Amino acid sequence: MTVELNLAVNRDAVAERATRLGEPAWMITKRQDALDLAPTLALPKVEKIKIDGWNFTEGSTELENVTGLTADIETLVGENRDHLLVTRNGQVVHAQNSEAANGVIFTTLEDALKNHADLVEKYFMTEGIQVNEDRLAALNAALMNGGTFLYVPKGLKLTVPMQAIYTLEQEHGALYHHGIIVADKDSELTYIENFVSYGDAPHNVNVVTEVFVEDNAKVLFGGVDTLAKGAVTYMNRRGVVKQGGKLEWALGHMNDGHTVTDTKTHLVGNDAFSDTKAVTVGRGDQKQNFNVRTDHFGKGTEGFILIHGVMKDSATSIFNGTSMIHHGASKSNGVQTERVLMLSEKARGDANPILLIDEDDVMAGHAASVGRVDELQLYYLMSRGLSRKEAERLVVHGFLQPVVSELAIDSVKERLIQVIEGKVK
């Protein structure tokens, strides 16, 4: 299958831009190959909603240069300016990292391709996300115009979180962001990212993030996405966890536009561990598809998935949770729970838990529920004087609480509570 993508760029334009940015030859080739491949690949596979009509590629990759921190960004980061990377329209406007002296690299991918090309080459779409996985992953490689590289060296246990803010502030713009997070052996890191865009005018956000947790390393990954109503979003996050490594995802999918997310973790090493927690609030007429998947390859691996979603208005969300225990991953344990609460008659939610087990000696479990808000609960709360809205707010808060309260990163928890309040009002 080959489709016409009508992209504004061709092989030459891709090479020209990459050369201008000073990218190494292998990267330029990779981009060009990905561009050729894209039209031959399918869109990501989603269940029960049609995304064929979504325009993932209409935005322009040529983004205006903007500088400084906006008031909105300052609110997000608070007082802190260290361990902080901010890009606007894909270009860096703030990068401060006092851990550089300890060998920590925290910079844009553009900068890393110049100064740490070997490391980037080792991790860029090699063991993690593959260029040929789907059309949008290929386009990310080809058209990448923003990105992050975070590397924590062997044995270093970072106690402060590394924080990043990425904004897209251009109508009809497109951000193709590629993040690479590496925790080398025996290291520990916490990384928090916020994707932000504005307005109802169409724009595209295409994010590929690859997280590598080397032997016995530990990563807490927090993400709060608040892309605007005009955004059509593709967000593909992948963790690769080696022996004894631990990866915890704490995700708030708080976009207002159409969204497809894929959060997959490959537990490749023995005794690798992952925990994926996500919450979402859908509103308006947005459609969202959330895929969360854990692939158990190593022996004695453990993977947990917990997703709670609230649907308001005529929002639609499909949750697909998959635990795949591959042959050889004996003594592994895969557990997942998906719960959806619908606040209105027109809202639609679906939860599909899937266990795929190709090994005998394992444990696995799943639970899913989709339901409407309990009128008797609202009656009870209202009988104490709470307005219907306030009663709904409490019920939603309570529904998301089991996930939010368990998020491993306090600042993500607080930010999420704020965003949820804003969305439920």
Place this chain on the structure above:
Amino acid sequence: MTASHLKIEDLHVAIEGKEILKGVNLEIKGGEIHAVMGPNGTGKSTLASALMGHPTYEVTSGKVTINGEDVLDMEVDERAQAGMFLAMQYPSEISGVTNADFLRSAINSRREEGDEISLMKFIRELDSQMNFLEMPGEMAHRYLNEGFSGGEKKRNEILQMMMLKPSIAILDEIDSGLDIDALKVVAKGVNDMRSPEFGCLIITHYQRLLNYIEPDFVHIMMNGKIVLSGGKELAHRLEAEGYEWVKTELGIETEEPTEA
């Protein structure tokens, strides 16, 4: 302080098209405690639920006012704001919302924006009322009614009443499933509320509760109507003789019970 005056006139209520209340008249004023008693399935709890605005009860005719305002025209929350409170027979469980957070929201819902109760004042009052009701402090931080025993739920209803200070409280079978000690505690809470600004309607099957909360008026409900009213001596006679004499004296044929 506003007056407390609930007036029910010829109230008819149906559930799924079946008429349960067939013309109830009752007037409760500040300082008064009324008890509505009667056999199972005569509409006592229907009265309580309909007054508060339960979604499955349909008022087909009649009039209810609180301090002159039309109650039936109000949303559930507006009824509460107007001073009504219903201690429910089966309180809902709300996961993820702590008792304390809920109570603070409920108190603030009846105050102006900018005039919210201070956290310190709230905690002081909550502590003191929970002590009074012999509730362990940790119950403030448990999720609302989740995993509460029957007795704990009832106590929690009374706690809410004491914190929210309604002008008219309706207690729907607050005594069901309570042991004698819990019953005494619940009664202590209600008695503590007694004042000229507080009127109370106690719905009960048994006279037992009325040994601890002395009613000013006792009403007997049968077939969806109040058939006999009197003072507290009426409750004692029911305790001693049951309901049969009422039927005989008034010549009432009871229908088969339709609700538990």
